[in-house]
Amino acid sequence: MRGPRASMRKPRMGRSGAWSLLTLIALTVPRLASAHLVRGEAGGFASGFEHPISGLDHIIAMVAVGLWGAQLGKPAIWLLPVTFPLVMACGGFLGLIGVPLPGSEIAIALSGVCLGAVVFSESRPPLWVAAGIVGAFGLFHGYAHGAELPPGRNPLLYSLGFVLATGLLHAAGILMGSVHRWPWGRLALRATGAAILCGGLFFLRGALP
Amino acid sequence: MSAWARRVLVAGLPALLAPGAAMAHLVATGMGPVYDGVLHFALSPEDVLLVIALALFAGLRGPGHARALFWVLPPAWFAGGVLAMMNLAPAGIALSLTTAVLFLAVGELLAANARLPMAACSAIGVVLGLSRGMADLAGVDPNSAHLLMLGGMCAAIFLVSALAASVTLPLQRLWMIVTARVCGSWIAAMGLLLAGWMVRYGAVV
Numbered sequence: 011m012r013g014p015r016a017s018m019r020k021p022r023m024g025r026s027g028a029w030s031l032l033t034l035i036a037l038t039v040p041r042l043a044s045a046h047l048v049r050g051e052a053g054g055f056a057s058g059f060e061h062p063i064s065g066l067d068h069i070i071a072m073v074a075v076g077l078w079g080a081q082l083g084k085p086a087i088w089l090l091p092v093t094f095p096l097v098m099a100c101g102g103f104l105g106l107i108g109v110p111l112p113g114s115e116i117a118i119a120l121s122g123v124c125l126g127a128v129v130f131s132e133s134r135p136p137l138w139v140a141a142g143i144v145g146a147f148g149l150f151h152g153y154a155h156g157a158e159l160p161p162g163r164n165p166l167l168y169s170l171g172f173v174l175a176t177g178l179l180h181a182a183g184i185l186m187g188s189v190h191r192w193p194w195g196r197l198a199l200r201a202t203g204a205a206i207l208c209g210g211l212f213f214l215r216g217a218l219p
Numbered sequence: 220m221s222a223w224a225r226r227v228l229v230a231g232l233p234a235l236l237a238p239g240a241a242m243a244h245l246v247a248t249g250m251g252p253v254y255d256g257v258l259h260f261a262l263s264p265e266d267v268l269l270v271i272a273l274a275l276f277a278g279l280r281g282p283g284h285a286r287a288l289f290w291v292l293p294p295a296w297f298a299g300g301v302l303a304m305m306n307l308a309p310a311g312i313a314l315s316l317t318t319a320v321l322f323l324a325v326g327e328l329l330a331a332n333a334r335l336p337m338a339a340c341s342a343i344g345v346v347l348g349l350s351r352g353m354a355d356l357a358g359v360d361p362n363s364a365h366l367l368m369l370g371g372m373c374a375a376i377f378l379v380s381a382l383a384a385s386v387t388l389p390l391q392r393l394w395m396i397v398t399a400r401v402c403g404s405w406i407a408a409m410g411l412l413l414a415g416w417m418v419r420y421g422a423v424v
Contacts, residue, residue, distance in 0.1 A: 088397040088401070092400055095408040096404050099409070099411035100411060103412065104415075106412070107418045108419070166409065169408070170268075173408045173412075
């Protein structure tokens, strides 16, 4: 059994404990961190990469382009990923220089509806029609990204991240679309198209005044 | 654990947690000006991407185009750097605009796999080398250390362009060529966005 003296000493900190506490407080006081990223490179790339994947309406349209390309086969499967970033960048350019393009949000929502419908119905229009549909919607998607671009970022790394993310979304769509060779895969692709169509309708409802 | 060890531990742990001032910046390698030049090139995406894109295009066009580029691009870069050190470089906005146009033009050529004569391909290499060399060395004092840095940069450019061209030279399969062309499309898209940015916010690179 412990004496009353011992039980009284237990909660006391003692001199060494007090010094340790003071040392802890003194040493953990935050100091100014002089670390900096030269010209904001990391921020530029990260924000550019994040931009195309930040909105579900953009994601479903990009993936749908890849899915449709996979359904259409050669040469659409590689023509669409080559042309789409360029057309999208044209839209981004228009948005950046401030050209007014009314109804872009409605067009973006419509892109989900239209691209979902063509994937669902396995449409096979002539190549120039397919490229025209995809290009027109790409213009609106790019415009929205360009118009929303904030100042103060590194533009080159921002563009690199932006284009890379867009291309990777297409690549994801093409990879998913590679199941088209099997009967069950065709069915799965059509079901994905229906889901994209429903998503597009949902966004259209939100975009309409 | 003894009382003494406990005291040392209690006092020592906070010391390990003490934040120090981080002085991160990419100025010098500490290994001399040649390596500084190599590092500067490697850490400048506007330089690396353009060199790789033009070399991929030259490689797609054939060995003649690629060989001509190796002997034109690094000397032009060196000349551009020397001109900048002599304060003979144009204004920053002109160099930025040239960079955006080069991204667009070289990317388009690669994406289209255009049939371009060797002289035209080399001329683009000269414009690229001069403009980016000027942009990299703008405002730098002319001294031997900076000349060595420029030399290191040009050596890295020679190496990277040779490696990139050698990637596309033997490409025969369609999907490989398509991959190179998709890279061109992405680089052209970056050029367009860069140009738009310049219109909106001014000189950037």
